[in-house]
Amino acid sequence: MSILHYALSFLLAIAVLVAIHECGHFLAARWCGVKVLRFSLGFGPVMFSRRFGKDETEFVLAAVPLGGYVRMLDEREAPVANSELERAFNTQSVGKRSLIVLAGPLANFLLAVLVYSCLAWAGTRDLPARLGAVPAATVAAQAGLREGDVVLRVDGRDVRGWSELRARLLQNALSEEVLVLDVQRGEAELTSLNLPLAGIEIDERAADPMLQLGLVLPPPRIPPVLSKPLPASPAARAGLLAGDRILAVNAQHIEIWAEFVERIASSAGKDVLLEVQRGESVMQLTVRPEAQAGSTRGRIGVAVQTDGIDLQRDSIEVRYGLFEGVFQAITQTWNTSRFSLEVMGHILTGRVSLRNISGPVTIADYAGQSASAGLDTYLRFLAMVSISLGVLNLLPVPILDGGHLLYYAIEYIRGKPLSERLEELGQRLGMIILALLMSLAFFNDLNRVFFG
Template structure:
């Protein structure tokens, strides 16, 4: 009896993680690969396969143009394979292209102009950004956004805000001359300026005062117990001070909201990468599939809209990751095409082969490091 109950509990826990994880990852991968697929076909390239996942095929079908659409056993990515590709990473198979008929060569990826190849490759990451905009726009339109006035309820003792002279009841009017409408505007501004002095105007008892505060990067804990680092100044708001409420958005306002959210997360992602290289960020924050699965399960408990928001954030991350100039990734291919466009001829097959091998090693090293962080790195 105890064994049965324990097994049921374990199985329930697995479902709580796996189902949201598969939903999030499948949506992101599908739209990324759909970008490659649609632009590739528009450029006259024959698509041999559209796969969600890697490894053995679970189920699939052929469309009227001969493309094999399939779902595979390892759900950690996907690929679109074009005519003339040697493998799922779109490494060109020039020997195969040389053996093709004239008709086949006209539809082969390696035989297309550098502009068409670049457009096809870039379409994947672009689709990730468009997906993020669409998700934030949709959530904003149907769910609205939670907003609160930029009024201070509490000043943390020993915080930068306390040192700067903030007091409960202060209304933060602007930061470095930029007007602040909501408390979230203040949070967003502070989070993007670690260790940088910010000149703020606060309204206290009807008088405007100017205070200067420097955010301090601290380790924070989310409601699920996950830790992360973030610049903070130590101001706290609550419902009594800020009157938190749900603000409905029109269609146009929803699009503006989607664009602003996408821009902010993109900027913060690049800032994180820059700070990571500078040693200002903890490498333990780099996570892989296990952490994404765990977070997906946690976020799903907050509702479907929260899970969609997580998918939007991860979609940007996947788009940016694929744009890195590493062979094997989309950015590496675009780097080769840029060289070809400038020099008028592609890199030699030998150089490309070496570059792809280096890229494979780098990608595998990143995956192993992320796996380490997901498991032993957090032990």
């Protein structure tokens, strides 16, 4: 995958998210009767500019695409004619100014709701919420969960697939709550299995939280049919060919590829008797797996042959109706926003590592990977980043939307605005905070690139 692919996927995402955010400010300003002077996508030198509307609003495409702004008529920036004072931003009521500022982040949340709603209505492919082998001594095993259980509900709400189960658990991973699961086990339905979430480590270098709990998918039911063995590999020396189907290993019946891999992995340096079907014939061949470098697990140098159909055989379609899809989208947006705030709070308290703060390089990497995975995956990425942008902008940090809302709240309580001196000091403090965050984010990005 080329760097250009990652760059274009990232720039498209940023352009859409910034445009939506600034459109929120722009439309709210127009609705409140405030004159908009400029709508800019990007910062720095102007690359393209056109004026539209009776107010001659200038729409600009600037050179640095990482952001944007809406400039409104304001006495604090330039003299305003008496005839237009009522259309200046600074002359509006606290309520109108708050609405204009709030509209940007709100637009990002609405975009996420729209994306999630469309995906819910269109339907997506997912895997059933069926558990694979549950390791002993894990939280899942202690909760009484077993291999083959299908999770039906979490805290009384239906679960329609593995992705939804994962999202529900991750969104509560920092709460240290006990989730109540209802599962289908064979013909019986078991209710009120308590799954405690305390002790989950949220860190990019930690194991996946689902693995920490002991929740894994069952191995895909791929038939044990071989692709072409590597030259001079144990499989090639044993006479195995592409298209061979493994029926048994040391007289033990094999049904799926994962079983074959595990038997080979546990037999490093030992002769293994294979029963192989080749066309209409059945034969027996002996292979000796070699130990992998730095490991005791064996391998024979052959991969599985897949046709795509077998990989999707157990998948299901998850689709929602009109109103149900909207409710699902609103719930998902709310839960993701809440989780983002919880992560930020735990970063401040030290429970979550500062390594989890990501910058544009990491976001570009995710953008490229999600774009390659398909339109629905890219749209989910877009919705997730849109929510993060909305949450970030609502933080009570001067120069962010949340900082302005804090000023307006203080103004409403005091009955008069803060002094220009205090606002200026706040702006400087906000710039320092953002500069430190961006520096940390770039450091983490570079650390991932060069040190993994």
